[in-house]
Amino acid sequence: MKLQHIQQFRAGMVALLIPVLGEAQATLDRSKVPALGPPPKVSLPPVVTRQLPNGLKLMIVEQHELPLADFVLVVGSGGTVDPASKGGVANLTAAILTEGTTSRNSLQISDQIAFLGIGLTASSNWDATTVSLHTPTSQLDSALALFADVALRPSFPAEDFERVKKNRLTSLVQLKDRPTAIADQAYAAVLYGRQHPYGHNLLGNEASVSAMTTADLQSFYRANFLPNNSTLIIVGDVTPARIESKIASLFSSWQRGNVSPLTFDSAPKAAATTVYLIDKPGAAQSSFRIGSIGVPRSTKDYFALAVMNTILGGSFTSRLMQNLRETHGYTYGARSRFDMRQSAGPFTASAEVVAAKTDSGLVEFMKELNAIRDTVPSAELRKAKRYLQLGMPGDFESTQQIANQLVPVALYGLPLDYYNSYVSNIENITQADVQRVARQYIDPANLAIVIVGDRKSIESGLKAVNAGPIQIRDFFGQPITP
Amino acid sequence: MKRHTLVAISYLLATVSAATLGAQAVPRIKFEKYTLPNGLEVILHEDHSTPIVTVNTWYKVGSGDEKPGRTGFAHLFEHIMFMGSQHVPVGMFDKELEAAGADNNGSTTEDRTNYYENLPSNALPLALWLDADRMGFLLPTMDKAKLDLQREVVKNERRERVDNVPYGRGDEMILAALYPKGHPYSWSVIGSMADLGAASVEDVSNFFRTYYAPNNATLVIAGDFEPAEAKRLVRLYFGDIPRGPALPARPRVAPVRLAKDTFMVLEDKVQLPRAFYDWPTVKIFDADDAALDVLASVLASGKNSRLYKRLVYDMQVAQNVFASQQSSKLAGRFEIDITPKPGQSPAVIDKVLNEELQKIMNEPITDRELKRVQNSFRSSFLNRLSGVLGKSETLNTYNYMAGNPDYVQQDAARYDRVTAADVQRVAKTYLGRPRVVLTIVPEGKREMMLTAASRGAQ
Numbered sequence: 001m002k003l004q005h006i007q008q009f010r011a012g013m014v015a016l017l018i019p020v021l022g023e024a025q026a027t028l029d030r031s032k033v034p035a036l037g038p039p040p041k042v043s044l045p046p047v048v049t050r051q052l053p054n055g056l057k058l059m060i061v062e063q064h065e066l067p068l069a070d071f072v073l074v075v076g077s078g079g080t081v082d083p084a085s086k087g088g089v090a091n092l093t094a095a096i097l098t099e100g101t102t103s104r105n106s107l108q109i110s111d112q113i114a115f116l117g118i119g120l121t122a123s124s125n126w127d128a129t130t131v132s133l134h135t136p137t138s139q140l141d142s143a144l145a146l147f148a149d150v151a152l153r154p155s156f157p158a159e160d161f162e163r164v165k166k167n168r169l170t171s172l173v174q175l176k177d178r179p180t181a182i183a184d185q186a187y188a189a190v191l192y193g194r195q196h197p198y199g200h201n202l203l204g205n206e207a208s209v210s211a212m213t214t215a216d217l218q219s220f221y222r223a224n225f226l227p228n229n230s231t232l233i234i235v236g237d238v239t240p241a242r243i244e245s246k247i248a249s250l251f252s253s254w255q256r257g258n259v260s261p262l263t264f265d266s267a268p269k270a271a272a273t274t275v276y277l278i279d280k281p282g283a284a285q286s287s288f289r290i291g292s293i294g295v296p297r298s299t300k301d302y303f304a305l306a307v308m309n310t311i312l313g314g315s316f317t318s319r320l321m322q323n324l325r326e327t328h329g330y331t332y333g334a335r336s337r338f339d340m341r342q343s344a345g346p347f348t349a350s351a352e353v354v355a356a357k358t359d360s361g362l363v364e365f366m367k368e369l370n371a372i373r374d375t376v377p378s379a380e381l382r383k384a385k386r387y388l389q390l391g392m393p394g395d396f397e398s399t400q401q402i403a404n405q406l407v408p409v410a411l412y413g414l415p416l417d418y419y420n421s422y423v424s425n426i427e428n429i430t431q432a433d434v435q436r437v438a439r440q441y442i443d444p445a446n447l448a449i450v451i452v453g454d455r456k457s458i459e460s461g462l463k464a465v466n467a468g469p470i471q472i473r474d475f476f477g478q479p480i481t482p
Numbered sequence: 483m484k485r486h487t488l489v490a491i492s493y494l495l496a497t498v499s500a501a502t503l504g505a506q507a508v509p510r511i512k513f514e515k516y517t518l519p520n521g522l523e524v525i526l527h528e529d530h531s532t533p534i535v536t537v538n539t540w541y542k543v544g545s546g547d548e549k550p551g552r553t554g555f556a557h558l559f560e561h562i563m564f565m566g567s568q569h570v571p572v573g574m575f576d577k578e579l580e581a582a583g584a585d586n587n588g589s590t591t592e593d594r595t596n597y598y599e600n601l602p603s604n605a606l607p608l609a610l611w612l613d614a615d616r617m618g619f620l621l622p623t624m625d626k627a628k629l630d631l632q633r634e635v636v637k638n639e640r641r642e643r644v645d646n647v648p649y650g651r652g653d654e655m656i657l658a659a660l661y662p663k664g665h666p667y668s669w670s671v672i673g674s675m676a677d678l679g680a681a682s683v684e685d686v687s688n689f690f691r692t693y694y695a696p697n698n699a700t701l702v703i704a705g706d707f708e709p710a711e712a713k714r715l716v717r718l719y720f721g722d723i724p725r726g727p728a729l730p731a732r733p734r735v736a737p738v739r740l741a742k743d744t745f746m747v748l749e750d751k752v753q754l755p756r757a758f759y760d761w762p763t764v765k766i767f768d769a770d771d772a773a774l775d776v777l778a779s780v781l782a783s784g785k786n787s788r789l790y791k792r793l794v795y796d797m798q799v800a801q802n803v804f805a806s807q808q809s810s811k812l813a814g815r816f817e818i819d820i821t822p823k824p825g826q827s828p829a830v831i832d833k834v835l836n837e838e839l840q841k842i843m844n845e846p847i848t849d850r851e852l853k854r855v856q857n858s859f860r861s862s863f864l865n866r867l868s869g870v871l872g873k874s875e876t877l878n879t880y881n882y883m884a885g886n887p888d889y890v891q892q893d894a895a896r897y898d899r900v901t902a903a904d905v906q907r908v909a910k911t912y913l914g915r916p917r918v919v920l921t922i923v924p925e926g927k928r929e930m931m932l933t934a935a936s937r938g939a940q
Contacts, residue, residue, distance in 0.1 A: 028718060030569040030615060033578060034607035040533030065531050066868060110785035114854035117861030136861060163798055170801045170823055173753050177648035282751065284645040317576045329634025332642045352642045383581040390583020390602045397532050398868035
């Protein structure tokens with residue numbers, strides 16, 4: 001009966017699909033992976049660059065599919081330049097921008113954002129403070145005026161600052177509830193120590209935030225919010241000539257200034273592999289953060305590391321995910337990444353592992369961190385390369401995605417054709433390259449292993465694994481004095 | 483997507499004159515829909531702007547279809563669908579897709595389960611081959627080892643999302659109190675540890691035979707493909723998968739009404755208490771659904787929203803406040819949750835909340851409040867159209883929930899039609915009724931629990 005239905009269906013299609021019919025009738029061998037045609041050639045839309053007389057760089061990409069535009073003002077300074085005792089100043093400066101300008105108060109800004117149906121946010125990471133606008137082009141002029149006002153004329157209102165500060169202090173209290181956040185915070189402190197900026201939490205800590213004043217924010221703003229320290233990325237339904245003149249009229253009065261060069265205290269030398277155990281009584285899972293200080297974004301090994309990390313823990317079929325999840329069922333997900341910044345950020349392998357398998361989980365992590373140093377099979381290398389190369393266009397669908405992809409280009413001085421040469425740069429990576437970077441950057445003898453979990457039930461098992469000595473640390477990664 | 487530009491612009495011009503929001507000019511997602519003789523629904527949407535295609539299959543089964551003692555099974559089954567099938571050995575599913583540059587995943591709700599691949603356009607045959615094999619040939623290689631492995635993975639997913647997360651166990655208590663025993667939404671999608679442990683291979687076979695048939699599925703292909711070729715491939719891979727037996731009747735439920743307020747407390751490893759308020763409301767696309775969405779935004783979206791402005795901005799007694807109308811296929815609920823700041827009690831929050839609810843029930847919201855929310859909703863409809871994965875999900879959602887994939891105009895128009903009087907009416911109607919109040923408190927602080935008496939006690 002089923003067969004009859006199908007035959008009728010096919011017969012009905014004959015008139016329309018004569019050339020195709022023969023194929024459809026051919027016996028389908030379901031055990032054969034379908035042969036695919038060549039992957040589509042992708043060339044990303046060109047980036048037009050301009051510069052205003054005050055030094056503000058513009059990167060413009062036309063994308064006319066929808067009447068939308070995205071603007072990202074990338075100011076090239078973030079949490080890295082927080083003074084040692086003022087952790088969180090970049091983050092709070094970003095937060096205060098939308099709390100008041102010389103002509104609008106906090107509620108008026110918020111009202112405008114909703115009324116115009118736009119998105120307008122400010123945030124900071126290690127290397128940048130960004131102000132982002134997402135707007136329908138029908139509201140472009142009003143939206144841009146608000147965007148420029150927030151970026152260029154913040155008023156640092158004292159009352160609003162006190163509210164934001166209280167909110168931030170409460171977030172820091174709530175952080176103690178989340179084992180994953182504790183693990184991240186402690187891991188950074190263990191790797192970088194207290195002197196290096198990367199050892200801090202970007203949000204700051206209770207002491208630094210409590211002591212913060214609007215004067216601190218203003219001095220961060222004055223020192224870093226400079227047109228010659230910034231790039232404005234523009235993507236969407238705009239034309240370069242017209243948008244440039246709009247931007248010039250809004251941003252030309254912005255005064256250039258001296259940009260202080262970034263300097264870094266040297267990071268501490270990696271210690272011999274040690275387990276840093278942080279007690280979270282009753283935790284159902286143990287949060288793992290394993291690794292060492294990695295590389296800066298400027299590393300010449302960027303592409304080799306991208307491929308190596310994809311194999312190790314950068315995709316679903318990576319070794320960590322397959323081992324800890326799909327073979328053993330110890331976790332919902334295991335992964336690894338190199339966080340690349342102006343200076344060397346961390347390499348981190350991580351997972352949330354069921355408490356009862358904390359020891360077994362560590363054994364498997366160590367197995368994979370050792371095994372990646374051996375030659376990777378060519379099929380595995382090929383899969384990782386294709387995943388990176390062929391998956392790239394998926395990051396360039398929306399105006400918002402394209403704008404975000406251009407942030408590292410602006411921030412780290414990557415070539416404008418960076419993404420167009422990405423495919424061939426990945427293609428060039430060999431088995432030898434992967435092995436070389438694995439051996440250079442993943443050293444099982446010098447790993448920090450941070451585990452946040454129920455000490456009572458997991459410590460003896462961890463001891464038996466004997467991956468390294470066990471030290472008990474607090475939520476900030478600091479030694480606990482008895 | 484290019485073909486929609488003109489339509490979209492006229493829609494935006496309408497937005498400018500926000501006083502006269504019209505219902506006519508909304509972007510559409512052009513589609514073609516047909517059904518194979520075996521009952522498989524197919525929806526095609528072309529968008530050649532990026533050489534990417536999404537294949538997104540919805541099975542009309544979710545946690546709401548689960549049997550007693552087997553909560554979490556629909557989602558556990560979803561995991562098993564990635565473990566290979568007769569012609570696809572274990573592990574090959576994801577490896578082939580990644581080697582083709584694809585991202586893929588699945589998800590389960592109360593109402594449906596979806597599986598998607600987002601991949602370069604040349605790899606469309608690969609996605610269809612893989613999806614057809616697990617639709618037609620899952621059971622021959624199904625065994626206890628696969629089930630046991632994914633059971634452990636899902637238990638860890640539950641730990642990561644529920645048990646090891648602050649406030650994570652609250653929602654299950656709320657569902658059980660809000661819905662009558664046996665109601666399809668009275669348990670969580672992730673399910674209980676005990677029920678996950680009880681699932682058997684026989685359960686997997688029965689569930690597959692009952693629900694995973696072409697006549698219970700909708701296949702959406704969205705993106706860069708040629709329709710004739712896509713149709714040929716769909717017929718080639720899916721055409722001879724046999725139709726399954728008639729499906730069991732979908733659960734039928736009466737609208738939920740609570741007889742009286744329910745107050746509950748849960749001690750958790752948290753620094754601060756949090757109060758959750760839940761009211762039974764209406765299902766998705768019900769006549770009052772959009773007005774309840776607007777009500778939620780007026781209460782808690784943005785600094786000018788009623789609850790945020792009073793509790794977080796002016797009084798600064800709360801860290802944050804959320805409100806939402808969560809509407810699904812069979813029922814909906816309205817939820818407000820508020821976290822007091824350190825040193826503040828839930829009772830203080832409760833008093834202010836009650837004042838604000840009385841106010842919004844007694845007086846219409848202002849014009850500006852309504853326009854802010856309506857304009858934000860309008861923009862959100864445009865933002866949904868910028869990626870083919872998002873569009874495939876939108877087509878499937880409308881197809882299943884509204885019976886018409888091309889429902890975006892009607893959906894947007896719902897929000898344009900909401901009036902201040904509607905918002906007041908739905909506030910009065912639904913938030914005036916009995917509710918469930920859960921206070922999650924730090925361990926040993928049960929005295930923070932909200933009760934019927936706590937309003938006068940602060």
